[in-house]
Every structure is written in C-alpha cells, then in structure tokens.
Amino acid sequence: MTRTQPSARKTPKSGPSRRRILAGGAAAGLGAAMPLGWAKPAMAAPRRGGVFRVGVHDGSSTDGWDPATTETIMMIQVNHVVRSYLTEITNTNELGPDLATAWEATKDDATQWRFELATNATFHDGRKVTSADVIASMNYHRAEGSASAAKPLMEGITDIRADGDHAVVFELDSGNADLPYLLSDYHLTVQPAKPDGGIDWANGIGCGPYKVTDFAPGIRADFVRHDGWHRADEGAWFDEVKMTVLNDPNARQAAIVTGDVDAVTDVDLKTASRLAQAPGVILDNVPSGTHITMPMFCDVAPFDDVNVRLALKYSINRQEIVEKILFGYGTIGNDQPIAPTMPYYADLPQREQDLDKAKFHLKKAGHDRLSVEISVNDAILSGATNMCSLFAEQAKPAGLDIKVNQEPVDGYWSNVWLKKPFCVVSWAARPTPDIMFSQAYKSGADWNESHWENERFNELLLKAKAETDDALRAEMYAEMQLLCRDDGGTIVPFFRERMSARRDNVMHEDSIAAVWELDGARGYHRWWFA
Template sequence: MNEGLKAAGSMNRRTFLQTTGAATVLASSVFPRSAVAAPKRGGVIRVAKGHGQTTDTLDPGTWENGFMIALAYGFNGYLTGVAADGSVEPQLAESWEADSEAKIWRFKLRPGVTFHSGKSITPEDVVASIDFHRGEASTSAAKPLLGSIEDISIDGHTIVFALSAGSADFPFTFTDYHLAILPAGNGSIDWRSQDGAGPYKLTDFDPGVSATLTRFDNDWDSERGFFDGVELLAIVDLNARTTALISGDVHVIDKLDLKTVGLMGRRPELTIHSVAGNQHYTFAMSTNKDPYTDKNVRLALKHAINRQELVDKILFGYGAVGNDHPIGQGQQFFNSELEQRTYDPDKARFHLKESGLDGLSVSLSAADAAFPGAVDAAVLYQQSAGAAGITLDINRVPNDGYWSDVWMKDPFSAVYWGGRPVEDAMFTTAYASGAAWNDTFWDNAKFNDLLVAARAELNTDKRRTMYYEMQSVLNEDGGAIVPMFANYVFATAKDVVVSEAMASNWDMDGERWMERWSFV
C-alpha cells in the first residue's frame, strides 16, 4: 500500500483544538473574546440561520442550503470529515488506505457504532448510502463527486472502492454533506426514518421553519455533542434574525448585517466572529442561453463589475476580491500568478463590439436569500455596468423559494457558494460538464479533460500546473462572475464556547458547531 495515502487509525483529536496537518485555514475573531473554556455538557442552544425554505426535505440528494447542511452534520454520520485545519479526519471510517495509483481505496468501518435506533452500522449501509447518489437515475447533487467509482465491494468490515482513475483527494469526497450514511432498506436507503448516526437525534423537522434535536447518549465519539438539545430556526429575514439575537431569544445567528456589525460588536453580551475561507458570491450566467452563449458577452459583463466596490460596500472589508474562479487564496492550488481582473468599462465595450453589439440589456435576478446584500450588490453592478453601455434590469425576487424557483431557472442570477475543501470537489460539483449544480451550464472540453487528469495526478507540481490552468480557463471562458470572497461572519452570545480554531470549509465552524461548541 502507498503509505503516503494511509490515514491514522484513531481519532487523535480534541474537540476544541484541531491541529493535525498543515494549516490551510485563516480564522480570527473581529473583537477580542475570552479564553476558550473547557467543554461542559448541558443546556439547549437556539440557533437562527439565514437559510431554509419550505421545499426542503430530508432526502440527502436535495440538500443545498446552510440550514440543511448544519442539520445534516448534526444528526448524520459520515465516513470522513473536515478537521478545523482543513485536513481530512476519520469518522465512521476509522482508517483508509490506497494502492500506489490511488485507484483502489479501502475504508475500514469503525466497529460497534449504531444508528440512533440502535441498529448496528454495517458495510451494507455504507454501500447503499453511497449508491443512492450514483447511477443514471440519480438526481443527487453529489452524483458528479462519485462519477469515478466503478465498483464498490465489501471485505469484512472494509468497504473497497475501485475507481476508473486515480484520485489523490478521494477521502475528502465523503466529507460532502450529501453523503450521509443512512440505514439500508428495500434496495436503497430509508431517509424518511430520520435514523441518523450523528451526535444528535432529530426529533422534529418543519421545513423552512425549524428543527429540534436531542443529544444521542450512545454516540461513538465522547468528545463531541455537548448540548442537551438544539433548536435550529430558519429566519431568512435579516432584521428578524438580528432582533432574535439581541433580545436573547437565540444564542447564535449567521449571515450578519455587515453594515451594523461594528455596533453589534460593542454589545458586551455578544461576540462577533469572522473566519476567512472559500465562501464566494457569484453572478451566474447560463451559457446555454443567449446572449450568454457568446464568450465576448460574458467577458464584457466580467469587466463591467467593480469588484473592490462590492468588497467595500457589501462586505465592508470582510472579504477579498474574486477573479472569476472559485478557488480561494488559502487553498493549496490557488493560482497566484493569474492576473487579477479589474473594473474596466473600456474593455467591456471592446468585448461588446467583438460580439457585434453596441450595447447590451439583460435582466439580473437577486434576493438576499442568495447572499446578504445581494440586491444591493446587483444595484451597484447595475451602476458600474451602465458606464460600459450595459443596462442591467434588476429583478427583485422573493427570498422563499429562491433556490428552487430562481437559481438555475433564471439565466442570470445571484448565487452564494460555500466553497469546498479541495479544488477537485469544487470544480466537480459546480463546473464539470453535466453536473447537477453546474449553474452556468458551462461545457468546456479542455477544462473537463484537465479535471480528470488533475484528479488522478499524484505529483504535486504537475497537479498544481493543471489546477492553475483550470482557473485560467474559467477566468477567461467561464459563465460565473466571481467578484468577491466573503468571510464567514456570525455572532454568538457570551455564554457560548466556540472552537479555538474554527473550520472554514463552511460557515460556523464548518457547520459542525453542534458537535464542537458548548455553553460556559
């Protein structure tokens, strides 16, 4: 076996200090906070998320917002997880190893682990859970991540994955929140049973409204799950969410109003946290619909946006400018050599002329459900584009149902992406040809070939060259305008103890706050 691709067999971690591997996470608090206390069990935490909609279900293939991600990680078990430092850590799989080509991967299942119902977790449950997202009939958003799997077999308590090509990052695949391990039943999985294997049991779920959970006392990991219970609320309205925190009705809120975050930070009962990661906000153009089929039209729209203005006025400095690709500055293969695109009305006009146009008029759909300040960002974009001869008609749409009725339906819309811990996962999920969440419907043969080749390449320098080129291709040809990377900014009550080092692959400690945080 290739020892360089072999994981340690034990957890070897503390809940509030994750320091394994090379740090790839930037995390900080905006305002000073007290020293992290030792975790203490007890209490019910109430958390209001600026996500969630009435169309949400417990079908893991459909999860796509922060409410459901937090809920998924709270009550479900996963083969692997993302540690606070960005490395991959054992979960239901206690260890894994690969052959020298990273084509055959063996994951050893942790013994003695049960679902909340008391049913033992078996290799057959794992196979059924992964197969649920595979196959021609699958509509799961995780389907592209599993496309290289040719066969899954069982060897005792070990699940063996045979891939069509090598995949150096394959263990990260199973950290995706869709890939929960659920009980097998009737040739598939029984997701309606609500029978998970996470630190909390799901006791009530009201889509778009709330979820209630209680601690699972027989959890396999005694170093997580410190609350007696969790009340998770979907409060998309920013003012209502903020009021709930200030009034003490909830202990935590995400997606703060960055215009007033400084004032909130002065309140002695609150702590403001800002974590830099891979979250980015985009304006997605459907490249299969006119006028976005024209590369020059796409380039004109990319040059017509004032990125720094959005960082200053929408993020209020809590972020950085983007360069029309989804890879963050803290990631291993971020292309630091790619020239940063800037606001240039003259270049925008040039590309319009190259497409045979003297001007352009398009509609941009936006709601703050897409990201905080999305409507304001669209208005600023409208103003900057006007100087380039581009008329943007802002289509203000409702928050509820945005992800089911607007995203990937309207040809030009505002979008947020939480990013992914490794480049392959981000590219595969959102930019590979035919991917369910390829929200620009982009299909570039060169990019697709590089994606497959980079995934299988074990030489770091060669992989870097490929990922650099992929970012360059996206920057020039892609249908996503990526003007800014946004820090995760959230607030907690003073009696909430957070992790000393917080994960940045998703909001609020990688959305694993349920298992990692506690009360004082």
C-alpha cells in the same frame, strides 16, 4: 474594540504531498481559519448540558430530508446535526475521521481505497451501522438516473464492496488522491440500508450526534442528544439543539442581542461593528473560500457569446463591491472559484474593471447596447440586492443595462437557481479544487450552474484528479482556473469572510472550520456552554 484586519495570506500553489494524502489525515490546505476580529478564545473545559438555540438563515418550506437534493444552509446545518459522514473537515481545516476511523490507498496509483468503520456506531432507532449501510448510501448517489448533486463526484468509482461488517473498499477507474476529502461532502450522509438496496432517508433517521424530535420545513427543527453516537467522548455537549429559521438579517441580529438565541449563522456586515458592541455578544470572523457567483447560461443568448460574458466581467468593479457591500470583510475575486486560502490556488493576473475593454467585447458581440436581467435575493447574502444594483450602475457606462429582479426567498433554490439564466448564488469552499470543479464546472454536472462546456477543462479535470505529482497537478489546476476566468460563464466578484455571532457563554476551541457556518456546521457537537 478594534477589528483585526486579516492579512492577505496565500497558500503554496501545490497541495498536500501524496505521501500525506495517502496516509489518511493530511491537512486540507485551507489555512488555519482562526476567529479574527472580536472573537475571544474559549478557556473553559467542555461540559455537558443545556439547550443550544440557533437562528439559521436560508431556510425554505421546500426543505426536505433527501441527502441527494440538500441545497439550503438550513438543511446543510441539519444534516450535520443528525447524520454522519465517513470523514469530516476539522475545526483546524484538516481532514479528520467521522464514521471512518482510518483509511488508506491500498494501491500505489490510488485506484483502490479501504476505509475502516467505527464498530460502535448506531442509528437513532438502535440499528447498528455496518458496511452495508455505507455501500447503500454511496450507491444512492451513484445510481443511474440519480438526481444527486454529488453524482459527478462519484463517477470515477466503479465498485464499493464490504470487507467484513466494518470496512469498505472503493474501486476506482483511475487514481483519485482526493477521495477521502470527497467523502466529507455534505450530501454523502450515511443512512440505514433498505432490503431493496436503497436507503431509508425520509424520516430523518441518521447516526449523527443528535436525533430529530420536530421538523417544520422553513420554520424550525428540534433535536435531542443521541446517546449512541460513536464519538460521544469527543462532543455532543448540549442536551438539546433547537434551530429556528430566521431569513431576515434584522431578525437574526435582534434574536442574538436579546438572547432569544445562542448563536446565528450569518451577520449583516453593515451592522457588524455595532453588533460587536452589544453586551454578551461575540462575533466570529473567519477567512474562507466562501464566494458569490453570478452564473450566466452559456447556452442561452446573449450569454452564449463569450464576448458578452467578458463584457460583463470587465464592467464590474470588484473592489468597490467589497468595500460597499462587504464593508471590507472579503477579498476580490477573479472569476474562478479557487480562493487564496485553498490548495492549488493560482495567482493569476487580477481582472480589473475596464470599461473600454467591456465596450470592445460588447461591440465584438454585435451590440452597442445590451439589456440583461439578473435574479437575486438577500437570503443569499445580506446586501446581495444592493450588490446587483451597484453592479448595474458600474456596467451602464459600458453599454450594459442590468435589470435587477428581487425574487422571493422561499423557493429561491428550486425556482431561480439553475432555472434563471443569470442569477446570484452563494457557494461555500470545498476542501479541494477537484470537488469544486466537479460539482459546478464540469460538463454535464447537475450543478453546472452556467451550463459551461469546455473540452480542455474537462480533459484537465480527469488528469489532475489522478495525478499524484504535486507540481504537475498544480500546473493543471492553474490552467483550469485560467479557463474559468477567460472562457467560463461565471462572474466571481469576491471571496467573503464568514461572520457569525454567539452569546459569550457559548464556548469553542481557538480555531473554527471555514467550510460552512458555525464551525463547518459542526458547532452543534464541538461547542459547549460555559
């Protein structure tokens, strides 16, 4: 079968209108991420039954239940199986309800929001979900001293209060038109409240579609359907879900071909065309804002000199990397994290490889030749080590010697990311630029992986969040993307398409969410067996 090449689509530079955002249910602006290539649309109506077996990449023995420190793909998938959020990104990449059934900005400047909660939601141990649980869960990330990666997203919230047992009101110090989107962030699970105001997270109890029966970090996780799930008429079609950590891409491919699993989260792109020919296997190819970053610590030599950062940015040949590492399944990046499929994408002049400019900036930084080290593991991306080796070859004529350090997969997120000054990281798209920028580029954010600080960027971040005029907001986000590109400490070589695989008896709707693997990590309750 021939592969359909996705078109170079671009969304408008402005995002959803203020009126639609405030109404609670506007499109996320990500574009309709359709299964492309070899994917076949589902035709049969959903039915209940069966054990859904999934091979998941990027699992670690350090995985745990704390929603504040969720990092690996395995735990992102697990959280969406056992836990619920106030809102979700739907299979058509729009904002939809989860625990919150409706929401509205109750002040015109979007400084106050009210969320209605499902009245029939229960935790896996039978406790009713109430406003108190939502408040405690959100405050867990807001608390002073919290290590949550979601804390920067919550900083504008000054108070969260109950409006009866099944409604909560968020008070903000300034307007935030993105708040409903923000609350779909994968850290912001709703957990049972404890008498001391904390939350009960350690045992894996949630109020999601399935409850955990077995959990071995870095090895497996098993679940059974939660009959008290508040959206039972919408999904949770499988009786059970069984996840197995398969970090090796060859192991994942073998498992889906032999039928030992029903789906895998990530396909080795170099063998994708061959896998597509395997009997009973379907590939889902989804354009997305998923991207690779190569963050450089801006407060550590030699990366504390912007000229060194620019020398590295000018030395990389992004198109060659897309062709040789992604086998064409992606688009070149421009050293900023907002993809063409996202709202407020700015069509900036594309930075191309320019070895003369790389030499110029290296010389300006006081170097004729410079050696640096980059840390990587193929669990981040199949072929990530080869990508770094190719980068090293590309950069050598510019006077840059890049040593590639292949780190152990186990503990990569705890021992390498945010610890080593130059490494490789994989990021999923966030539904809005504010969420992406607040988590990874804002000064002081726990996940500011490059330690970048730019006063103008931080000023614009605050202004754009509160701006309800789309045109002005688009201008601000365009300038922020430019600052990332030209001053930031992060190389973004490409945006990749999500490639997962499933057996042909696993059915889903025509559209698949692009935000995380397997339908935004919600295939477990959206999909079914034929």
